[in-house]
Amino acid sequence: MDRVYGIIMAGGVGSRFWPMSNEQKPKQFLDVLGVGKSLLRITYERLLSRVDLSHVLIVTNEDYIGLVKAQIPELKDHQILAEPLRRNTAPCLAYATAYIMQQDPSALCIVSPADHLITDNTAFISTLDLALEEAKRDRLVTLGLTPRSPETGYGYIEKQPLTGKNKIFSVQRFCEKPSLEKAEEFLKAGTYLWNSGIFIWQISSIAKAFQRFQPDLFDRFFFNFNALASKDNCDALKLAFQASEDLSIDYAIMEKSDNLSVVEADFGWTDLGTWGSLGKELPQDVFGNAVLGKRVSLHHASDNIMVFPEYKQVLIDGLEGFIVVDTQDQLLILRKSHEAYLKNYLLQMSLNDSKPSE
DSSP, X not given: OTTEEXXXXXXXXXXXXXXXXXXXXXXXXXXXXXSSSOHHHHHHXXXXXXXXXXXXXXXXXXXXXXXXXXXXXXXXXGGEEEESSOOOHHHHHHHHHHHHHHHOTTOEEEEEESSXXXXXXXXXXXXXXXXXXXHTTTOEEEEEEOOSSOOSSSOEEEEEEEEEEXXXXXXEEEEOOOOHHHHHHHHHHSOEEEEEEEEEEEHHHHHHHHHHHOHHHHHHHTTTHHHHHOTTOHHHHHHHHHXXXXXXXXXXXXXXXXXEEEEEEOSOEEEOOSHHHHHHHSOBXXXXXXXXXXXXXXXXOBSOEEEOOTTOOEEEESOBSXXXXXXXXXXXXXXXXXXXXXXXXXXXXXXXXXXXXX
16 A cells, blocks of 8 residues: 555536536535435545555646545645646646656556446455556556446447456457447447446556657656646646647557556446436336435326435426436426437537627
């Protein structure tokens, strides 16, 4: 544990969880599971089994520093790395990696999104231990989940079956989110895994990969880190992010590398990216309704996802296949089958709101 650092990426907006998740308080800071803890807090506590408190870093947007401090008050100020702009996961991880390089160039690192659900922590820790050992071989390691269904909302990893040992495989390729037909092919083939977005590597290994495949990012963040970290020079950090492309770590590094390994596992993982994915994880009544709310009365209702404030008394009759989310000043009523349109609907709403009144 002395050498292991943990990076939690917590800077996204989570617009697909509107209206609960918004610019002011994104989903990673919410108790979307109704367990009394935010997704960020749950992720942080999970990592403490293999990462010392002093080695946890949270990378988040500068607007959310207060939220991070409120939910994880144990952290010191220097453990919260603030992004002045959103530029996806590659610049985010270049920044965090450069920070750890200054502390311990021989460190191992676990990288995790802040908003994923893992239900089997014992299996997760066992998988991490395998991955940490594999990373010591100068490998960039990702965790792949054995697919249980033909999901179209996840990226996939194709493993090289003949290379497998103790559930560790070389990576053949990364695959974007597929069509339903393609996802069914992946499931039938048996060589594809869900891409968890959780990574394990030596800091020196990922630094070399940045230098090789993203030299601009390497120069911007690694050569100039002392200036970026200076509280007296906020402009340097902002300029570094402004000059960086919007790139995911998968596209920037992983898809280009030849020292990739994937550990196959099943630890009850779900990317809580949509209301539909959350609905599968919440308790359901005999009619398939997943409800968060203390005073909700349902009649002739089935296959719904519903979230209401605890104080609000609600009666619903005759509703089937809807997502209903009520907050203090916003209301979502959306067919479950139309959830893919939510981002477009929100964009249209924002455009309408920005139009000058006549």
